Amino acid sequence: MPDLVRNPQLNADGELTHLLTLEGLPAPVITNILDTAMPFVGIAEREVKKVPLLRGKAVFNLFFENSTRTRTTFEIAAKRLSADVINLNIGVSSTTKGETLLDTVDNLVAMDADIFVVRHAQSGAPHLIAAHLNAHGRSHVHVVNAGDGRHSHPTQGLLDLYTIRHYKKEFHNLTVAIVGDVLHSRVARSLIHGLTTLGTPEVRVVGPKTLLPSKVESLGVRVFHDMREGLKGCDVVVMLRLQNERMNGALLPSAGEYFKHYGLTPDKLALARPDVIVMHPGPMNRGVEIDSAVADGERAVILPQVTFGIAVRMAVMSIIAGN
């Protein structure tokens, strides 16, 4: 297939070589990542929490945008695979001196980078890097998108899918509600694509009109503006972080007002199924999108999500490095 048509994440044999987005990724590729993550969960319970798969490989964490948690979990994942990890806080170095993104990448390839983990405020930056590497005969260097603009955060989507599968076993009988600021959320987009690809019959988005993208229905979701309606009968509730800066943009009246309508409280959660699980990508704003009684309650699986996230990132890096 000509490179212009081919999914840039897959090689000529249809194997995953970069992870850029869950959109358009075939279900068997996603399922293989989730299956591979399962044995990696066990590594964390051992005396030596390391396997030698990526020994001698260099993973460059290229964070053009701040993130402590995602960068740390990628770093732990790479170290548990025995890779060398180099963290670059690009925001305060090269680019401020005027170097272009692709010049930075070429320089790091000259330092023998094997995997780039990229976070960037611009949607599409990881695609640009992957296309550049593919076009210049450096397809042995792999790219993992760790969040680009409002577009995509595929490893977060995958760890959400892993968590749902861990507790619910299957997707084909689930009702999943994603609640809050869907408009600015790359986490929500990735999860919606993943859930629909794996055959989830009902994915709902719940939030005020100002925080839902227009024509969001085209992603194959049902839209609810009333949270109580949206939570009825749900198996899974995914709360999104309300970014404080949204308050300034006149999208919302106040945090208190938001919590009244869209904060997850025990009485709203009672409308979901009794065995519902509550997820949150973190960091949480207690008392804004989620009540502490729910966040610390028995239905919350927010901390297991973090643990599974390391295993999922180990699976992604070891799969792409081998293709």
Add this chain to the structure above:
Amino acid sequence: MPQPSQIPDAEATLVALAERMRPAVAFDAAFVGIYSGGAWIADRLAQMIPGEHPVGHIDVSFYRDDFARSGLKSGAKRSALPFDVEGATIILVDDVLYTGRSVRAAINELFDYGRPARVELAVLVDRGGRELPVEATYCGVRLAVARNLSLVLAKDEERLSFGVERAADA
């Protein structure tokens, strides 16, 4: 392809292997089977050989030496060693001993759980062709198999049987 008469009877070989092991195996030795064939055999041996034998299963996918060449195979299983490896006597179990590379990988993985007191190796078939200095402590049968063929153990209900396939890299 060899004649069906040359393919070993897995069930009879298992009985012969257990006979050989019975007088020698420590009462509390743990059996650790290498996925997938070795895991089935370890389950059976632990029943057939007197004593209190914890059983573990190990998937060596993350320790293989051909990762750089062939990547990660899909379908890796989760290793589970439900006993303390530190100070334990462990009998690694595999269906076919060939190059010795899986055994090398399995020993490496074992040591990431702890320091065993002693590690032995039990295999149903030793087909020769070693590429590493590895020998079985207990062996069901020795058998020459052409390089371009591989012996594959299958399980139907609880019954084990061997089949012959073209080797993947032949």
